[in-house]
Amino acid sequence: MQFTHEHREIQATLKRYIDEHINPHVDEWEAAEIFPAHEVFKGLGQLGLLGLTKPEAFGGAGLDYSYSLAMAEALGHIHCGGVPMAIGVQTDMATPALARFGSDELRAQFLAPAIAGDMVGCIGVSEPGAGSDVSAIKTTARKDGDDYVISGQKMWITNSLQADWMCMLVNTSEGPAHKNKSLVMVPLRENGKTVKGFEVGQKIRKIGMNSSDTGLLFFDEVRVPQRYRIGAEGAGFIYQMQQFQEERLWAAASCIQSLSNCIQWTVDYAQDRQLFGATLADQQWVQFKLAEMKTEVESLRALTYQACEHYVAGEDVTEWATMAKLKAGRLNRLVPDTCLQFWGGMGYTWENKVSRMFRDGRLASIGGGADEVMLGILAKTMGLQKSSLRR
Ligand SMILES: Cc1cc2nc3c(=O)[nH]c(=O)nc-3n(C[C@H](O)[C@H](O)[C@H](O)COP(=O)(O)OP(=O)(O)OC[C@H]3O[C@@H](n4cnc5c(N)ncnc54)[C@H](O)[C@@H]3O)c2cc1C
Structure with a gap:
């Protein structure tokens, strides 16, 4: 999958909003343990970013899922995980079933204001x-x-x-x-x-x-x-399982940028930090670890983009979305933990951005289906589960 000029424009618009209206307040919102969702969503709604894949009749842009993926990826520029997750709930977790199966009355009453940023879902x-x-x-x-x-x-x-x-x-x-x-x-x-x-x-x-x-x-x-x-x-369980596909694609896409940032911050830090008469980055162990993690993150990107391609083609992506979510969970534990180690005591401080990623990223292996749940789904799609467990 290749991003077009339009995908890049959406990412650039979002990044400008993040730089001006979100990142300057993130530390304050983290300390308050809440952020002003109505205010932030209104700003995003005015930019047309809350309904990229939603029907035009209700204020959406009617684009395919690759645009949602581009947006999720750009949310990784936010200096914390909490605000992107809240936005993802609004765009990709609480609204897919409503948009697809809801009556016109429901969509006018709940979806349109969610897309405009007038309601939080x-x-x-x-x-x-x-x-x-x-x-x-x-x-x-x-x-x-x-x-x-x-x-x-x-x-x-x-x-x-x-x-x-x-x-x-x-x-x-x-x-x-x-x-x-x-x-x-x-x-x-x-x-x-x-x-x-x-x-x-x-x-x-x-x-x-x-x-x-x-x-x-x-x-x-x-x-x-x-x-x-x-x-x-009676169709709610099935609808929710389908809705989970977008949640899991979103979860994978939303951490590609933030994991890359975490590695880059650590590259910069290691090149600056002096020890034993050289820089930390002069240690081959550090170089190899960082190189390996960059490779892992690019593998996640490739897997997630491929999953998205199948989804846009209208295929069932249970297996692809599950693999992408699993890989994202694994890397959200590996990358911040390994990077934090290279920051030494600084990595163990509360305000450090790698330490925030270490804490925020831990959720990826639990929320929206734990790693073990992902493995269970994959075992089932591979035909590995005992017949008594197949449903
Ligand atoms: C910060 C946060 C935000 C969340 N937001 C939402 C939200 O907006 N809406 C919502 O509905 N939910 C939300 N969740 C809930 C989240 O989806 C659940 O926490 C998650 O599905 C796991 O459920 P549980 O916590 O009940 O753990 P349990 O179901 O009790 O599982 C505990 C552990 O058991 C293990 N396990 C599970 N299944 C298997 C298995 N088959 N084989 C082996 N081991 C297994 C896993 O390690 C798992 O972590 C959120 C959770 C958190 C922490």
Whole structure:
């Protein structure tokens, strides 16, 4: 896959916005453990960056997924992982199913304002008792007249301290766990107030991604019209698995630039740092490690671009997106850890940019499907799992 002039223009526009409106505030937002999502998203929305692949009828640009990939990559210029992740939730995690399967009414009410940057969205899949095993979620949407009445808990939800709505996976009936779920659009806040029955139980403190707010949320008989369901009843598990493909492609693409930055910062530092009568970069061990990691990051780029090419061609990319996400998780542990070592004590300080990557990047092996979940999917696509485990 080759980026065109248009891809590069989108990246340049985003980078200018990052340099002017995001990076100067990142340290402050990291310390506050939240960033002003409405303000940042409004700016991105005005530049047309929140709906690159979304339908033009709802304010999107109607482009193919390679443009989303170009944007995800350029988000790596942000000096932390939390703000890019929050933006990715809005563009590639909470909205793909809504854009593809939502009714026109739902898309006008929730997608168009999300693309314009007037509303902040979040994706509610995980719960205290169900993360890797999505089929085990307990939150229910009981039918009452024309409404659903939703009760349960959602945990680890990015953007949820500020979000106006949630794309929520709920059980809409009894029955087999892969056929009883639906995705429902749930308003969380209206006119600055939380809706009746919805409560933030806790803002979760984390070792990294600090500028991104993460919530434990309670739903006690929250009422939404049944027409807020995305697509067919009972198809939610399948829709979410499809939505995960974009989340995983995005996760892989969004770390290519930041991993490259981490290596380059360390090259610069090693060339400057004096020890034993030479520079740190004069040590062949350091040279070889840095060279090897650059090769690994370029392998991730090649894999992710290839996955994207297949996706743009309309193919099922379960296997490609899974491999790219797995590789991204692995490199987010290897690269910042190895680089941090070369910074010595400086790498162990809180403010150091490599140490922030070390903390932020650790999530890549856990969120959006842990490494082991990726390996399980690959084992299945390779026909390796025992027949009793095949679903
Ligand atoms: C900062 C942050 C932001 C997040 N944002 C969101 C969000 O916006 N929306 C949302 O819905 N969720 C979100 N999540 C949740 C995230 O997707 C889950 O944490 C993740 O899916 C893992 O689930 P779990 O934490 O319940 O771990 P568990 O499911 O309990 O798994 C624990 C560990 O078990 C291992 N494991 C899992 N499966 C297997 C297996 N088959 N074989 C062997 N080992 C295995 C893995 O090492 C895994 O890390 C977020 C999480 C974090 C930390």
